[in-house]
Amino acid sequence: MKAEMEYEKVMLLSGNEAIARGMYEAGVSVATGYPGTPSSEVIQEMIKLGMNAEWSVNEKVAFEIAYAAALSGLRAAAVMKHLGTHWIVDPLAVSAVTGVEGGLLVVSADDPYPYSSQSSTDTRNHARTVHIPVFEPSDPSEAKEMIKLAFEVSELIKLPIMMRYTARLAHGSAPVRIGNRVELERNAEFKKDPSRLISTAPNARKNIPLIFEKLEKARKLFEGEPWISFKEGSGDIGIIASGVPYLAAMEIAREMDLPLMKVSVSHPLPEKPVLEFISGLKKVIVLEDLDPIIEDQIIILAYNNGLKLEIVGKRSGHLKPYGEIGPDEIRGIFYRRKAVEEEIPRRVPQLCPGCPHRGSFIAIKRALSGRGIVLGDRGCYNQGGNLPLRAIDTAIAMGSSIAMAVGLARSGIREPIVAVIGDSTFFHAGIPPTIEAVISRSPIVIAILDNSWTAMTGHQPSPSTGLDSLGRPRPQLKIENLLEAIGVCNIKIVDPYNIREGENAIREAVRKAKESLIPSAVIFRRECALQAVRFGRWRRKVARVDQEKCSACKLCLTTGCPAIQISQESGKAEIDPMDCIGCSVCSQICPNGAIEVI
Amino acid sequence: MLSDMSKWSNRGDIMVDLVVCGVGGQGIVLISRVLARAALLSGLHVTVSEVRGLAQREGSVSSHIRIGDHGSLTIAEGKADAVVSMELVEAARNLRYLREGGVVVSNDYIRYHIPHYLGISKFPEREDLIKMIGKHRAYLVNARKIAESLGNIRVVNSVMLGAVYSTGVLPFSLKEITDAISESVPEKYRDVNISAFKLGMEAVRP
Numbered sequence A: 001m002k003a004e005m006e007y008e009k010v011m012l013l014s015g016n017e018a019i020a021r022g023m024y025e026a027g028v029s030v031a032t033g034y035p036g037t038p039s040s041e042v043i044q045e046m047i048k049l050g051m052n053a054e055w056s057v058n059e060k061v062a063f064e065i066a067y068a069a070a071l072s073g074l075r076a077a078a079v080m081k082h083l084g085t086h087w088i089v090d091p092l093a094v095s096a097v098t099g100v101e102g103g104l105l106v107v108s109a110d111d112p113y114p115y116s117s118q119s120s121t122d123t124r125n126h127a128r129t130v131h132i133p134v135f136e137p138s139d140p141s142e143a144k145e146m147i148k149l150a151f152e153v154s155e156l157i158k159l160p161i162m163m164r165y166t167a168r169l170a171h172g173s174a175p176v177r178i179g180n181r182v183e184l185e186r187n188a189e190f191k192k193d194p195s196r197l198i199s200t201a202p203n204a205r206k207n208i209p210l211i212f213e214k215l216e217k218a219r220k221l222f223e224g225e226p227w228i229s230f231k232e233g234s235g236d237i238g239i240i241a242s243g244v245p246y247l248a249a250m251e252i253a254r255e256m257d258l259p260l261m262k263v264s265v266s267h268p269l270p271e272k273p274v275l276e277f278i279s280g281l282k283k284v285i286v287l288e289d290l291d292p293i294i295e296d297q298i299i300i301l302a303y304n305n306g307l308k309l310e311i312v313g314k315r316s317g318h319l320k321p322y323g324e325i326g327p328d329e330i331r332g333i334f335y336r337r338k339a340v341e342e343e344i345p346r347r348v349p350q351l352c353p354g355c356p357h358r359g360s361f362i363a364i365k366r367a368l369s370g371r372g373i374v375l376g377d378r379g380c381y382n383q384g385g386n387l388p389l390r391a392i393d394t395a396i397a398m399g400s401s402i403a404m405a406v407g408l409a410r411s412g413i414r415e416p417i418v419a420v421i422g423d424s425t426f427f428h429a430g431i432p433p434t435i436e437a438v439i440s441r442s443p444i445v446i447a448i449l450d451n452s453w454t455a456m457t458g459h460q461p462s463p464s465t466g467l468d469s470l471g472r473p474r475p476q477l478k479i480e481n482l483l484e485a486i487g488v489c490n491i492k493i494v495d496p497y498n499i500r501e502g503e504n505a506i507r508e509a510v511r512k513a514k515e516s517l518i519p520s521a522v523i524f525r526r527e528c529a530l531q532a533v534r535f536g537r538w539r540r541k542v543a544r545v546d547q548e549k550c551s552a553c554k555l556c557l558t559t560g561c562p563a564i565q566i567s568q569e570s571g572k573a574e575i576d577p578m579d580c581i582g583c584s585v586c587s588q589i590c591p592n593g594a595i596e597v598i
Numbered sequence B: 001m002l003s004d005m006s007k008w009s010n011r012g013d014i015m016v017d018l019v020v021c022g023v024g025g026q027g028i029v030l031i032s033r034v035l036a037r038a039a040l041l042s043g044l045h046v047t048v049s050e051v052r053g054l055a056q057r058e059g060s061v062s063s064h065i066r067i068g069d070h071g072s073l074t075i076a077e078g079k080a081d082a083v084v085s086m087e088l089v090e091a092a093r094n095l096r097y098l099r100e101g102g103v104v105v106s107n108d109y110i111r112y113h114i115p116h117y118l119g120i121s122k123f124p125e126r127e128d129l130i131k132m133i134g135k136h137r138a139y140l141v142n143a144r145k146i147a148e149s150l151g152n153i154r155v156v157n158s159v160m161l162g163a164v165y166s167t168g169v170l171p172f173s174l175k176e177i178t179d180a181i182s183e184s185v186p187e188k189y190r191d192v193n194i195s196a197f198k199l200g201m202e203a204v205r206p
Helices: A015-025 A041-048 A059-071 A082-098 A124-130 A140-157 A201-221 A243-256 A271-279 A293-304 A327-334 A356-368 A380-385 A400-410 A423-439 A479-486 A499-516 A529-534 A555-559 A585-589 B028-041 B088-093 B126-133 B143-149 B153-166 B174-184 B187-203
Strands: A010-014 A030-033 A053-055 A076-081 A104-110 A161-166 A172-177 A228-231 A237-241 A260-263 A265-267 A283-287 A310-312 A373-376 A417-422 A445-450 A489-494 A520-525 A543-545 A564-566 A573-575 A595-597 B015-023 B046-051 B060-068 B080-085 B098-107 B137-141
Touching: A010 A015, A010 A140, A010 B028, A010 B046, A015 A041, A015 A140, A015 A161, A015 A172, A030 A041, A030 A059, A041 A053, A059 A076, A059 A082, A059 A104, A076 A082, A082 A104, A082 A124, A082 A201, A104 A140, A124 A161, A124 A265, A124 A293, A140 A161, A140 A172, A140 A201, A161 A243, A228 A243, A228 A271, A237 A243, A237 A271, A243 A260, A243 A283, A243 A327, A260 A271, A265 A293, A271 A293, A283 A293, A293 A310, A356 A380, A356 A417, A356 A445, A356 A499, A356 A520, A356 A585, A373 A380, A373 A400, A380 A417, A400 A417, A400 A423, A417 A423, A423 A445, A423 A479, A445 A479, A445 A499, A479 A489, A479 A520, A489 A499, A499 A520, A499 A585, A543 A573, A555 A564, A555 A585, A585 A595, B015 B028, B015 B088, B028 B046, B028 B060, B028 B153, B028 B174, B060 B088, B080 B088, B080 B153, B088 B098, B088 B126, B098 B153, B126 B137, B137 B153, B143 B153, B143 B187, B153 B174, B153 B187, B174 B187
Parallel strands: A030 A053, A030 A076, A076 A104, A104 A161, A237 A260, A237 A283, A283 A310, A373 A417, A417 A445, A445 A520, A489 A520, B015 B080, B080 B098, B098 B137
Antiparallel strands: A010 A172, A172 B046, A228 A260, A543 A595, A564 A573, B015 B060, B046 B060
């Protein structure tokens, strides 16, 4: 929802917008991140608020930038989706050992369902692994206030803090009261402290016990409001909830008049009030998104204190150990759920009309003609794995395409092996595996789909864009120069809108890699069509189907272009002039020459 | 720290749950924004929960709008007062949220996805969709035709808003909802959107 929706200093803000606003009000000096749904709008909003916020090349670099700023006494934050949080655990653990000067906050967006992730993981586990507090807001208003408190707590105990939220909150909007920015007037000052900051094993052994002292101090702090709160109810069945599930729990508790406890910090758990709450109960229902982290601690707490109460949640089998906890899941504990009627098939997403990846994929498919293995990566081009295009065989994690291609070659697979990766993903995680491919003499083809943006997550600039988030010029990295420096052979740059050219380049690349035992590369280079049209760098044209020549073979539909539809009357192809931008890929596919681009 | 809803609910126990849905690019976010704005204008608390997946890329899009003093960001199955859809397949897909006696308002338009045409993953045909929706108090609106009569097919969302308003499910005055539309669209398109809203109202006679 848009930020300008103002009503008496109350604005309707999404979780992401509220988090950005919280950062602003908290006086954050340096903010970094890497785009990823559901967290992308946070950095975008901070940039709009005029803050010192910018995208980094990947999450680990983003975190280390923020960490250095916090060591220099400033308030700093790194924002990422759960998959990115996995990348930062190594330096995050050290930041707990060294401690921080200015407040340091990691905002980690989990995707329980998942709506837009290849896996679903609970990043609260990482906070526990590295021994730092983790906060869990329930709604946008609380998210904003919690950000401000996080910096205060971080500066009080000198530990980084993690705030874990979920996709539902990221894109859920509610009225939020707007506050002012605190003016901290701090200047960065890096104080040398070798016994802490040169974290060798002997120094680490000395500093690690301090983490636990800090955590115990924090635990005491968390034993009161606003970290925990109660709602009265009658009877001996109670609910303990955190995060978004708390909102649904509130409705059920009201409906059934049950006592309800909200826990906003799951590590370190404020054990004293939790123990007091469960002591008077026969049964407690624990509601939290993803892993049973609070639940497990309650089980231990009950055991250690000899309490004989029933603990209902994921361990008891009442809730699934995966997916979102919404009102239906909670109701399912109390009532039998009505069987869902026959599902309507899921809509299969496609590449956009005019997307350059379409031509690249068709070229790769044609060159390989049914042989070979195509390893995909993470980005818009995942839609190329959907029917009808089905042009990739895998989509795993950032940078996995190239590394797994090396793995297949090393396993003795003799078929052509093509790794397909986008420009932003290549910069994020594709460079080390490219080095691996060269030094391991892997005869693979690296196909780089360079559309010069991080397009999937809303067109953030990539190192190949040459512009920053405010559109100011900055160094533009050329992927071909990097590939050459690494030692990749036969680097060819082609236009994705020219299928024949791409097809020939892939054929040649397969041959060259096989002959030389050195990876070869084809760079499919053309700007994302949405951006090219938006900025007037592509003049829209329109493809038209000659109804006389069309034989209704539906071959054009196999390109997966959403602009092409089939007429109910004639069964022949039709192209929607509102959607089509005239890329001409379908006209190159049509065996009857029935599609003309005007 | 939670947003305090008691301040907002100055109109007693008004609680309305709406599911707004359609296909990416059909203006689901705009409709949600107008409804949320109207709620705030009328002094009611509101939350909007969006599921945006692949808006530009043919995905299903929906948002749950909860007006009044609620809790959960999402509506439980069988609890929505209305399902408002820009597309028939998505209307049918979201019927599971509708409560008994709830109302369905759908644009009379079907957007098939490509696998349907290739026979890989078939959607129900129009007659079947209408049968599914027809089990409830349902209104079909040919929003595109109405918008075309105004010479601007982009006002389909305002047509649908008028149709929904006409069913009586929205707890807003006519002024609140039309003000919300006026504030949500570019100035030069205000009049045509208000005309579209009025034609949408006339298209539904409950």
